[in-house]
């Protein structure tokens with residue numbers, strides 16, 4: 085029932101406690117998790133369970149990764165499931181409706197063509213998402229979460245999104 089890939093991702097479950105304070109005695113995080121997103125450039129949606137009984141559901145992560153692919157290049161890469169956990173927490177924190185994704189994975193070629201994108205962007209590693217939560221101020225999201233996420237938080241005032249990644253711990257204003 086549990087295959088190798090699930091075990092591979094299993095280590096991520098422990099680290100999720102960094103993302104969310106413990107609320108129960110065992111893992112401190114709901115063992116059943118879902119996200120509902122739309123990738124704005126294609127209008128494609130992912131609205132599904134991606135974690136059940138504390139184990140990531142590999143086909144769901146694959147589908148989420150495809151939805152958040154480099155649409156310019158038509159290529160995808162496995163998105164780190166911690167990012168899905170982050171989106172799950174954002175649902176909890178702000179609303180229970182659809183969250184917009186502006187950027188997920190980018191090929192190095194696409195990334196190099198984007199104005200203002202860092203050369204060593206975590207998007208190239210599929211470790212970053214640019215997120216817009218409808219009716220929530222993006223700068224406030226960055227402020228709320230930069231002390232909460234063990235990774236990168238980028239605030240882009242006036243541009244309507246917040247960048248999150250699981251690279252080194254840092255925050256910036258773009």
Ligand SMILES: [Zn+2]
Nearest residue numbers: 212213214247
């Ligand atoms: Zn970004």
